[in-house]
Amino acid sequence: MFKGYSSLIIVLLFLLPPRLEGQTPTDGLMMARRDLCTVVQFNHTQWDQYWEGDRLRSNANFGTIYQRQLQAMSAFGISDRLNALISLPWVQTGATNTYLNGQRGIQDLSVWLKWRLLNRSILGGSLQLFTTGGLSSPVTDYVADYMPLNIGMQSRTSSLRLIAHYQLPIGIYSTAQAGHTWRSNVEIDRNAFIFFDKLYYTNNVPVPNLADATLRLGLLKSRFQVEGWLEGSTGLSGDDMRYNEAPFLTNKMQAITYGFWGRYWIGKLAVSANYGQVLSGRNVGKATSFGAGIFYLVHLEKKEEKNEKSLYK
């Protein structure tokens, strides 16, 4: 039988912008004008326990669930104050102990605009404020109603977030961000489902909107950057997973996650590594994730003074 599981990945990787620091919708960094940075990132997330509502459990019918993601993402400096970002992931899911097929395929295309609202010196450091607006849409017709082995939710989303970044000249910085993601209803292949213990005769499923917030502490130098982060995210509506049943698109997912990230530049190339762990949650997997990325920076406009540091202006 199809039994309970939960998809933290959805919270971690899909509906929040991907964690490719230095050029993401959630960090405190900007690309300089006419700079283009492209990342290829691999992530592996897995869990063998999940919260069914608030009850942590395992499930021998799945064993360990995993999700792998290979993602291409680009960030471009339209101006020093305005960046555009785009990403497209390929995702694969599976479990170690199930007779069910995993899923794999291209998932959702995302685009963002990131605007620096403020940049001023305060108390010997620099304070910057940003806002990000984003849109995403599935680009393939994958089956979303296949949790926990679905590769995505099929929901179109829009998001808005505010970011504050404070950095001292020695490179120590802190970033705080909060965002809100609106998610469209999705149409599934069935035409009846249970929502809050009530039976609805429709294929139109409400997917909860999301709120999230992150705090980061890090050190940024010309060749490398390291940081630790703590993040909270929550669905703004939705029901709990039903006892001993599969998760569903309507579930209210919550997670508190911490992690580390680091990147090292060698000329115009950089490599990164990341690690994340869910501390507590609701209707999500107690997931561990790790990954690595390769960055490539191109200056489309030749400037004499330009060097890698300009990335962090």
Add this chain to the structure above:
Amino acid sequence: MRNLFTNKLLILSLALVFVQCNKTPELEVRAPYAELTLDPDGGQWKTYLEYQPELLQVPAPAGLTSVDYFEELQSLKSVLATVTEEQRQAALYWGGNGVLRWHEIAREIAADYNVPPNNKEDGTYPAPDPMNPTVYPRFPFANPPYAARAFALLAVAQYDALVAVWKAKYEHNRLSPSSYDKNIVSLLPFNSLPSYPSEDAAVAVASRELMKFLFPGEVQYLEGRASEHIDSRLWAGANVQSDLDAGAAIGLAVAQKVIAYAKTDNMSKANNQSLYPTLIADANSRGFQATWTSRDNPARPPMLPFYGGVKTWNFGEAEKVAIRPPAPPLPGTPGFEADLQEVLDLSKNRSREQLRIASFWADGPGTYTPPGHWNRRAADLIHRYELNEIRSARTMALVSTALQDAGISCWDTKYYYLTQRPSEVDPAVKTCTGIPNFPGYTSGHSTFSGAAAEVLAYLFPNDAEALQQFAKEASDSRIFGCIHFRVDCEQGLEAGKRVGQYAVLRAKNDGAE
């Protein structure tokens, strides 16, 4: 300037936070309609169970010129004078066909209770306890055979009650209150059906009693729904109290009889796990050496291994044996290997349309099961063709009894041969839907669908072709899902049609045509 912009942005983002899109789906609406025909001879139709006539007798109603009836009309008017908007909505809700409303309630509760119990620490599974229905694991586990029986018992009680109600209606011929008092305006479309005894009260009480018997953890909820259904007839201005009391009495008498039937239909023996080894030995003796084992982890006891012995509705023991399909090909034979190769290929590569079909018909845990799926389709047809209450009940009874007969026949076959699932034969076969916890041959979906489509195609000839296509699609969905071999589905569909034909035979002879 920059600050102003920031402020605007903050306000905009806050505004967006509060402009949440609608996150609650719509509930199904079924508008009341004026029935095309009233079936005045409905009281002569054949019931499923036999009743002593005096059991269903109601007293003659008070005369039209009597003080009692005058007072009833006055009392109804005073109710109507204070009807709230909520009560008006309830009147319209129940006015959209009470028979179908109770089937909706049954489907919803069945879906809610269709959850296999979680295993205990020691790897065993707890059994639902009818004496403690609200303690986990709740009683019942409304799996497809249980749900099929529930829908059939509910439909039979409704139908038998309405036959008795119709008989009394045309004996006494007291029309609706608005026919006698021009100050009473019914909220519902008018018809000339005699209103004593009330068909709604009979359906409400019969349904309530059966559902309480089947889902003892829901007593309070069911009593609330039934009393709203009965009262809604006053709020609609459609019945006086004595109409309702007489209808309720008939509903209760019929329900008691149907419950007595249910207590002796062999369902209590259907889950006799201690006798399961005898079934394995019998299957072995028929040449099926590698018998089915549970795909759940830890292994779960087979679902209702003796459900095949539950009493059937539309045929007897000899017909059940005749309906049972012949033995499927054994592993190693060309027929078997071809079927295995088909699911192996499918499990590596399904089209999006095949995935859609597998998901649409999955009807697994947390759903109203395949019988519920067809029960819903029957209700949709009834509503589309605007059948009256007794013909609605007849249709639901014909379909629901055929569905339970299909379940019984299919379970009989499953535990006769005890064949394996494709992924059991070859673990390389991966599925895109859950594997139910019982043997493969024949497919339950196929048998249920074949039976229901056969009955509905007969009752709704305009839709016959589409219905048979749906049944084929439901049957194919299990191959696409790779949880069944083709032979499981094709033989199941055929057996289902034979089951359905017995219900059609009944329909031809029940006096309604």
